Amino acid sequence: MSASSVAGEFNWLFWTLVVVCGTVATAIACVVIYSALRYHRKNENELPPPLPSNNIRLEAAWTIIPFFLFMGMFAWGAKLYFDIERPPDDALQVYVVAKQWMWKTQQLDGAREINQLHVPVGQPVKLLMTSQDVIHSFYVPAFRIKQDVLPGRYTSIWFQATKPGKYHLFCAEYCGTKHSGMIGWIYVMERQQYQHWLQEGAAEGSLASDGEKLFHQFGCANCHHFDGQGRCPNLQGLFHSTVHLAGGTTVLADEAYIRRKLFDPRATTVEGYDKDVMPDFSHQLTEEDVIQLIAYIRSLGPAPGSTIESSPGSTPSQYGNQPGIAYPGAPPILNRTPGMR
Amino acid sequence: MSTTVAVPVETNYLTEKQGILSWLLTTDHKRIGLLYFFSVTAFFFVGGFFAVLMRLHLLTPQGVIVGPETYNKLFTMHGIIMVWFFLIPSIPATLGNFLIPMMIGAKDLAFPKLNLASWYVFMLGGAVTLWALVRGGVDTGWTFYTPFSTTYSTTYVVGAALGIFISGFSSIMTGINFIATIHRMRAPGLTWFRLPIFIWSHYATSMIFVLATPVLAITLLMVCFERLFQVGIFDPALGGDPVLFQHMFWFYSHPAVYVMILPAMAVVSEIIPVFSRRPIFGYTAVAYSSVAIAVVGFLVWGHHLFVAGESVYSAMAFSFMSYLVAIPSAIKVFNWSATMVKGSISWDTPMLYAIGFLGLFTIGGMTGLFLAALGLDVHVTDTYFVVAHFHYIMVGGAVMAYLGGVHYWWPKISGKMYPEGLARLSALIVFLGFNLTFFPQFVLGFLGMPRRYAAYPDEFQFLHVLSTAGASILGVGYVLPLCYLIWAWKYGKEAGPNPWRATGLEWQTASPPPAQNFDTTPIVTRPAYDFEGMKEELHLG
Numbered sequence: 001m002s003a004s005s006v007a008g009e010f011n012w013l014f015w016t017l018v019v020v021c022g023t024v025a026t027a028i029a030c031v032v033i034y035s036a037l038r039y040h041r042k043n044e045n046e047l048p049p050p051l052p053s054n055n056i057r058l059e060a061a062w063t064i065i066p067f068f069l070f071m072g073m074f075a076w077g078a079k080l081y082f083d084i085e086r087p088p089d090d091a092l093q094v095y096v097v098a099k100q101w102m103w104k105t106q107q108l109d110g111a112r113e114i115n116q117l118h119v120p121v122g123q124p125v126k127l128l129m130t131s132q133d134v135i136h137s138f139y140v141p142a143f144r145i146k147q148d149v150l151p152g153r154y155t156s157i158w159f160q161a162t163k164p165g166k167y168h169l170f171c172a173e174y175c176g177t178k179h180s181g182m183i184g185w186i187y188v189m190e191r192q193q194y195q196h197w198l199q200e201g202a203a204e205g206s207l208a209s210d211g212e213k214l215f216h217q218f219g220c221a222n223c224h225h226f227d228g229q230g231r232c233p234n235l236q237g238l239f240h241s242t243v244h245l246a247g248g249t250t251v252l253a254d255e256a257y258i259r260r261k262l263f264d265p266r267a268t269t270v271e272g273y274d275k276d277v278m279p280d281f282s283h284q285l286t287e288e289d290v291i292q293l294i295a296y297i298r299s300l301g302p303a304p305g306s307t308i309e310s311s312p313g314s315t316p317s318q319y320g321n322q323p324g325i326a327y328p329g330a331p332p333i334l335n336r337t338p339g340m341r
Numbered sequence: 342m343s344t345t346v347a348v349p350v351e352t353n354y355l356t357e358k359q360g361i362l363s364w365l366l367t368t369d370h371k372r373i374g375l376l377y378f379f380s381v382t383a384f385f386f387v388g389g390f391f392a393v394l395m396r397l398h399l400l401t402p403q404g405v406i407v408g409p410e411t412y413n414k415l416f417t418m419h420g421i422i423m424v425w426f427f428l429i430p431s432i433p434a435t436l437g438n439f440l441i442p443m444m445i446g447a448k449d450l451a452f453p454k455l456n457l458a459s460w461y462v463f464m465l466g467g468a469v470t471l472w473a474l475v476r477g478g479v480d481t482g483w484t485f486y487t488p489f490s491t492t493y494s495t496t497y498v499v500g501a502a503l504g505i506f507i508s509g510f511s512s513i514m515t516g517i518n519f520i521a522t523i524h525r526m527r528a529p530g531l532t533w534f535r536l537p538i539f540i541w542s543h544y545a546t547s548m549i550f551v552l553a554t555p556v557l558a559i560t561l562l563m564v565c566f567e568r569l570f571q572v573g574i575f576d577p578a579l580g581g582d583p584v585l586f587q588h589m590f591w592f593y594s595h596p597a598v599y600v601m602i603l604p605a606m607a608v609v610s611e612i613i614p615v616f617s618r619r620p621i622f623g624y625t626a627v628a629y630s631s632v633a634i635a636v637v638g639f640l641v642w643g644h645h646l647f648v649a650g651e652s653v654y655s656a657m658a659f660s661f662m663s664y665l666v667a668i669p670s671a672i673k674v675f676n677w678s679a680t681m682v683k684g685s686i687s688w689d690t691p692m693l694y695a696i697g698f699l700g701l702f703t704i705g706g707m708t709g710l711f712l713a714a715l716g717l718d719v720h721v722t723d724t725y726f727v728v729a730h731f732h733y734i735m736v737g738g739a740v741m742a743y744l745g746g747v748h749y750w751w752p753k754i755s756g757k758m759y760p761e762g763l764a765r766l767s768a769l770i771v772f773l774g775f776n777l778t779f780f781p782q783f784v785l786g787f788l789g790m791p792r793r794y795a796a797y798p799d800e801f802q803f804l805h806v807l808s809t810a811g812a813s814i815l816g817v818g819y820v821l822p823l824c825y826l827i828w829a830w831k832y833g834k835e836a837g838p839n840p841w842r843a844t845g846l847e848w849q850t851a852s853p854p855p856a857q858n859f860d861t862t863p864i865v866t867r868p869a870y871d872f873e874g875m876k877e878e879l880h881l882g
Contacts, residue, residue, distance in 0.1 A: 006716075010716060010717065010720060013716060013717060014717055017710060021707040021708075024707070025703050025704065025707060028675075028678050028699070028703055029700065031681070031682065032678050032700075035617075035678075035681040035682050035683070036681065036688070036696060039617075039681070039682075039683055039684050039686045040686050041618075041686060041687045042685075045882065046685040046881070046882075047618055047685065047872060047881040048617075048618055048619055049683075050873050051619070051683060053620040053622055053623070053624065054622060054625070054626070055623075059623050059672070059675075062671070062675045063671075063672055066667070066668055067668055070664035070665075070667060070668070073664065073710060074660055074661055074713070074714070076716070077713070077714025077716045077717055077718075078657050078660060078715050078716070079716070080714075080716025080717070081653065081656065081657075081718075081719065082653060083716070084716060085653050100493070133493060134486075134488055134489040134492075134493050135486060135488075135489065139723070139789070139791060141720065141724075142789070144719065144720040145719060145720070146648045146720060146722065146723065147650075148648050148649045148650055150583055150584065150650055151577045151578070151583065152577025153577070153650070168789065170789070172722075172723040172724065172791045172792075173486070174482050174489075174792075174793040175489060176413075176480070176494070177410050177413065177480070178409060179413070179794065180791075180793075180794035180795045180796045180797065
């Protein structure tokens with residue numbers, strides 16, 4: 001079964017290799033089997049007539065011809081890999097958190113899902129993935145895609161489904177006892193059906209609105225003011241902008257950067273700000289929390305001064321100068337599975 | 342090959358000394374080779390037993406015999422035992438140990454006591470690993486991927502890792518011994534380009550032993566340190582990098598694949614000329630291709646990480662290098678095939694195994710080309726396609742060659758012939774059983790069946806049943822030689838010094854050989870496989 005934009009080319013490359021390798025293997029088999037039958041030893045003392053025991057031209061030929069065949073395979077394989085690894089710009093963003101032994105998928109709008117993901121047909125979908133514990137691997141055979149999901153960092157993969165239907169999602173990297181139970185489904189829907197599905201899930205609130213709640217719950221708003229007067233940088237327009245760091249370097253403010261600021265805040269400091277103000281949240285936030293916060297910060301973009309899009313019900317400026325206590329009511333969220341420590 | 346002719350001897354290496362201590366304290370490379378032979382055979386059947394349980398379990402989608410925890414331990418222990426306690430020592434430490442001094446006209450290896458020490462170290466490592474197994478087993482997979490192995494697994498990871506760590510020293514000792522022996526102890530006149538290909542391949546294998554094994558040792562120690570003392574190396578929660586482990590592990594373990602296949606190529610390179618009565622075609626290319634595989638084999642480890650978060654550019658570099666390392670293997674296959682053309686081909690058991698090797702290794706190697714193609718690897722990696730691929734190399738390749746080698750040199754080792762008809766039959770059973778077991782797994786992988794699954798969706802059942810049926814046939818093919826070789830040791834007919842009319846120095850002395858191998862040091866005046874030059878001595882033509 002093949003149902004993605006890269007599956008067609010995958011199949012072409014795969015079957016081309018089957019034909020090329022099959023032809024060569026058949027030729028070798030013919031030589032060996034023919035020799036074994038045709039030159040089968042007739043009597044005990046037989047010694048075949050002497051022949052040259054090497055032939056430079058022949059040997060050069062069977063070194064150089066495979067080399068060029070291999071380079072063709074290499075180039076085609078690399079080209080397909082680039083297609084699989086590089087998402088188009090207009091891709092629908094999906095966040096995936098893997099943990100022993102389930103897949104949690106979240107879109108910017110729509111319901112949180114466990115072991116399933118609903119996507120529209122014909123739409124590029126980009127998955128940004130991380131793991132809460134061990135290494136997992138997001139594998140959809142029908143789409144010919146696979147990407148390991150690592151703890152402590154984001155990896156990504158994309159696909160564009162070409163046929164509506166229900167496709168297996170497997171964990172392909174061994175992850176412990178119930179590895180073989182870490183199976184889900186990708187539901188590829190017609191656009192209208194998908195819109196309908198989105199609306200059904202909208203009651204739960206968007207990812208950004210959950211992130212906004214966390215933003216206040218953890219006291220982020222105390223320092224990150226939206227008027228630029230706080231002790232910490234204004235986060236409006238931060239997402240996908242270029243940040244100037246102390247020391248003169250710059251960094252793109254993508255998901256990985258925001259995650260790192262939360263989990264390892266001392267690693268980088270923004271130019272002009274005090275490096276000791278940002279607390280370390282690595283023991284308080286789950287990977288899902290981080291994704292909600294990222295979605296919120298993402299919703300704060302574009303650059304300051306232009307219209308601010310936000311989730312319904314509140315505007316960021318409402319909280320801009322709100323005094324507060326650090327982490328009011330923050331629950332202790334410990335996300336580590338107790339292991340063999 | 343040599344101008345000396347064996348004279349009948351009174352005693353041989355088996356009869357010269359008697360008693361259990363004469364074996365446990367022996368420094369004779371032939372006896373140590375046999376000690377290894379018994380040990381790895383035992384490990385092979387332990388590892389095989391786990392494989393049988395797995396295949397039975399996978400008869401139905403939900404699994405028949407065991408729960409997922411036990412299944413995970415089964416494939417882990419199958420991998421650990423087969424890789425480190427059978428495949429890696431199999432040919433080098435048994436046939437290599439037995440034959441290298443004899444093939445180069447030496448009395449023993451350069452360091453006979455180190456050789457004995459290597460067996461004790463190997464057995465100690467094996468004992469520690471078996472202890473971890475008996476205590477409750479390990480469930481990390483033989484690859485010990487972090488942070489699962491260092492933080493999350495609740496099984497005996499440290500015990501198993503320490504067992505492997507210890508046995509690694511035995512590989513290093515064997516490697517050093519072979520390198521020194523091949524450099525310093527060749528008989529007069531035995532120049533590098535008169536050496537049998539067996540020696541070239543074992544020289545390349547030894548280089549890998551010495552250079553790669555320390556990296557595995559360091560990596561496993563790091564796993565133990567992180568697990569026991571929470572030193573942050575691989576677990577991101579402790580500040581480590583989980584992919585670092587994969588780089589370090591495969592820096593050893595990919596070259597280790599060549600440790601398994603180069604000695605198999607060594608055996609096949611001996612069998613095909615003898616059973617075709619023709620010098621190996623393109624000796625120089627075959628010899629150098631072993632060295633090329635060993636060298637380039639160190640630069641391809643990253644092809645295990647194409648979907649692990651590697652950058653696209655390093656993936657490209659590793660893909661390119663993986664295609665390069667395929668070229669010397671292709672050259673060998675072409676040269677072996679060409680050796681048979683217009684030869685005098687016998688259908689004796691060793692040759693049947695060698696021809697079987699040729700077919701299965703070719704399929705295994707060619708499916709490696711699929712895995713080296715970046716865009717294809719994304720889909721088929723971590724599936725049964727990979728399982729089938731490496732079993733074609735390691736079982737279809739290495740084990741077939743090992744069995745071929747055991748049959749070929751059995752007359753030399755034991756002095757007795759094995760029953761030829763039964764041996765041919767079991768070679769055929771192994772070949773058919775192997776293909777029925779593992780070919781369906783290529784299809785399973787292409788269809789998307791991930792590996793290391795204790796249960797699977799219904800649509801994969803038919804192919805799993807085929808595979809299990811094949812495994813039961815394969816099992817018969819492995820038990821048969823065990824039985825008739827033991828029988829032949831006692832009841833087989835006398836072999837004589839050179840039953841195959843082979844050219845190698847090891848056939849110029851009695852079977853079984855005397856403790857000192859040769860009564861007088863041979864002087865070599867000919868290239869290897871010179872049937873034409875030796876036709877008087879061998880009564881050919």
